[in-house]
Amino acid sequence: MMWPNFFLQEEEQRVAGLRGRAGGKRRKPLTDAQEGKIKLAFFVAIVGVTLTVLAVGTEFWVELNTYKQNHSTICEAAHYGLWKFCYKRLWVEDIEEERKTCGPAELPGEANCSYFKFFTTGENAHIFQRTTKKELNITAAVVSLLSITLMAMGSLCITMALSKGVAFLLKPASFFFIISGLMVLVSVEVFRHSVRWLVSSNSSVPLEYEYSWSVACAVAAGPILIFGGGCFIFLSLPALPKKPWELCLKGPGSSS
Numbered sequence: 001m002m003w004p005n006f007f008l009q010e011e012e013q014r015v016a017g018l019r020g021r022a023g024g025k026r027r028k029p030l031t032d033a034q035e036g037k038i039k040l041a042f043f044v045a046i047v048g049v050t051l052t053v054l055a056v057g058t059e060f061w062v063e064l065n066t067y068k069q070n071h072s073t074i075c076e077a078a079h080y081g082l083w084k085f086c087y088k089r090l091w092v093e094d095i096e097e098e099r100k101t102c103g104p105a106e107l108p109g110e111a112n113c114s115y116f117k118f119f120t121t122g123e124n125a126h127i128f129q130r131t132t133k134k135e136l137n138i139t140a141a142v143v144s145l146l147s148i149t150l151m152a153m154g155s156l157c158i159t160m161a162l163s164k165g166v167a168f169l170l171k172p173a174s175f176f177f178i179i180s181g182l183m184v185l186v187s188v189e190v191f192r193h194s195v196r197w198l199v200s201s202n203s204s205v206p207l208e209y210e211y212s213w214s215v216a217c218a219v220a221a222g223p224i225l226i227f228g229g230g231c232f233i234f235l236s237l238p239a240l241p242k243k244p245w246e247l248c249l250k251g252p253g254s255s256s
Contacts, residue, residue: 029166048221051224052144052184052225056081056144059082059214060212061082061211061215062079062081063210064079066102066128067206067207072092076089081214082141083119084115087113088107091108094108105212118137127198129202130199131198131201136190136191150180151177153176154176155173158232161173171233174230174233181229182226185218195209
């Protein structure tokens with residue numbers, strides 16, 4: 001009974017060797033240090049994702065403020081984002097005396113909010129006798145949604161890399177986060193052009209505009225996502241020797 005067992009073990013080892021040569025080198029599991037660095041970079045990326053979702057989901061991208069009228073106790077302002085806009089009637093007594101325009105929009109007052117119709121019926125919105133350019137607004141909104149989709153795909157890659165203990169998913173995740181960060185900045189730039197179009201469409205009602213905290217969140221999210229993606233690219237590179245001259249001393253046929 002000894003010889004059959006011996007030949008059986010030898011055959012199993014031969015098959016395992018063939019499988020190893022066919023499949024290439026086995027991937028090494030992540031070390032604790034690598035896993036800690038990946039989690040730290042993932043935390044940075046999650047901060048960018050959170051800021052993007054906060055910006056896209058709120059309507060404080062820009063504020064449109066009319067000028068205060070003499071002997072009037074109320075003034076009108078408006079603010080909007082990618083999806084909806086709000087009219088507000090503010091009390092003049094709540095506004096700073098040195099401020100000439102109505103606002104800011106965070107002040108308490110009567111608000112009337114509604115979603116843009118160009119997502120449903122294709123109609124442009126009219127704000128203070130000014131007309132939006134729906135193509136620019138829709139483009140900014142679509143680009144922001146695509147960026148969030150790429151962030152979700154990048155987060156899925158990192159989650160799988162940490163759960164499976166493999167590092168080859170870091171590179172696609174890095175591209176997802178870098179591209180999503182660039183798309184967030186593109187969305188902000190397109191939105192800025194849409195605001196300028198709106199303000200210049202009519203000058204019968206004088207008003208001032210200022211970008212609000214939602215835009216600040218989006219502007220901050222872009223570089224953070226790009227930085228997080230860059231960290232994943234760096235972590236996906238093979239480990240370099242501790243001493244630079246060790247790389248030069250190693251021959252092309254030497255084993256690592």
